[in-house]
Amino acid sequence: MAMKWNLIVDIERCNNCRVCFLAVKDEHIGNDFPGYAAAQPAQGHNWMEIERKERGSYPIVEANFMPVMCNHCDDPPCMKAAQGGAVSKRADGIVIIDPQKSKGQQAIKDACPYGAVSWNEEQQIPQAWIFDAHLLDDGWTQTRAEQCCPTDVFRSVKVDDQKMQQIKEQEGLEVLQPELGARPRVYYKNLHLMTQCFVAGSVVVQVNGVEECDQGAEVILKQNGGEVGRAMTDLFGEFKIDGLQPGSGQYELEISGSGGSLSKRFELGDASLYLGALTA
Numbered sequence: 001m002a003m004k005w006n007l008i009v010d011i012e013r014c015n016n017c018r019v020c021f022l023a024v025k026d027e028h029i030g031n032d033f034p035g036y037a038a039a040q041p042a043q044g045h046n047w048m049e050i051e052r053k054e055r056g057s058y059p060i061v062e063a064n065f066m067p068v069m070c071n072h073c074d075d076p077p078c079m080k081a082a083q084g085g086a087v088s089k090r091a092d093g094i095v096i097i098d099p100q101k102s103k104g105q106q107a108i109k110d111a112c113p114y115g116a117v118s119w120n121e122e123q124q125i126p127q128a129w130i131f132d133a134h135l136l137d138d139g140w141t142q143t144r145a146e147q148c149c150p151t152d153v154f155r156s157v158k159v160d161d162q163k164m165q166q167i168k169e170q171e172g173l174e175v176l177q178p179e180l181g182a183r184p185r186v187y188y189k190n191l192h193l194m195t196q197c198f199v200a201g202s203v204v205v206q207v208n209g210v211e212e213c214d215q216g217a218e219v220i221l222k223q224n225g226g227e228v229g230r231a232m233t234d235l236f237g238e239f240k241i242d243g244l245q246p247g248s249g250q251y252e253l254e255i256s257g258s259g260g261s262l263s264k265r266f267e268l269g270d271a272s273l274y275l276g277a278l279t280a
Helices: 020-026 077-081 106-111 145-147 161-171
Strands: 004-010 048-058 060-069 087-089 095-097 118-120 123-127 152-159 187-188 196-205 210-212 218-223 228-232 239-245 249-257 260-269 273-279
Touching: 004 161, 020 060, 048 196, 048 228, 048 273, 060 152, 077 095, 077 106, 077 249, 095 210, 106 118, 106 123, 106 218, 152 161, 161 187, 196 218, 196 249, 196 260, 218 239, 228 239, 249 273, 260 273
Parallel strands: 004 187, 196 273
Antiparallel strands: 004 152, 048 060, 087 095, 118 123, 196 210, 196 239, 218 228, 218 249, 249 260
16 A cells, blocks of 8 residues: 555644744745745745634633644545646645646635635745645655654654554544545544533532632533543642533533532533532
């Protein structure tokens, strides 16, 4: 089987330093790579961008960051919209928009459901991140984004499709909007940080008439009578159960702590939920 490039992006490791964003610009602004890409404009194009998602409410709030770029799809909508071979899919999985053949074809940009293709108004061509194909063809084993990332967000993997599916299953990887059928080659780890909700709270116990944090309390989350998650409270009596579908309805918490047991019912809407201080 053919060996193909894939990119694994771990959202949990991204801290929005934007070094990858700058590395792509450093590589492409003012630099022509014939057969791969024309120079990126100095303004207006972000071939690699960082999306932000805030979840929760005070005092349990988090911000997560997700690098996004051309997905190098196996069934690329941009290639279907292209004329005259302006977009090609290489044997190694990389999608290339030819900077000469694509001239005037704004339909290529419009066809991308991920918004990953930019329009170069001056040159009248569509452009996107090329997976650093020019560097990989020159013997590199990493993209610029991976090479420069200080927190190891990225992992470039060249394997056959069967092996990639094994990695996907073993590491719980997901792609963006799989329902589109484009079959991206950019895989995300911990995508739930951008797409799903958590429920959190603080468990307290009365000690000599004073409320104290209840460390080590067991928290079980149930829906329709079945367990869907569990956690132990930390030093501050706090817990968080993640990976819940937005708007998934009624849940019940069962808490067993040093002060006894309690249960609480709640409804999960479209946002993560902090339930406040719960006295066991």
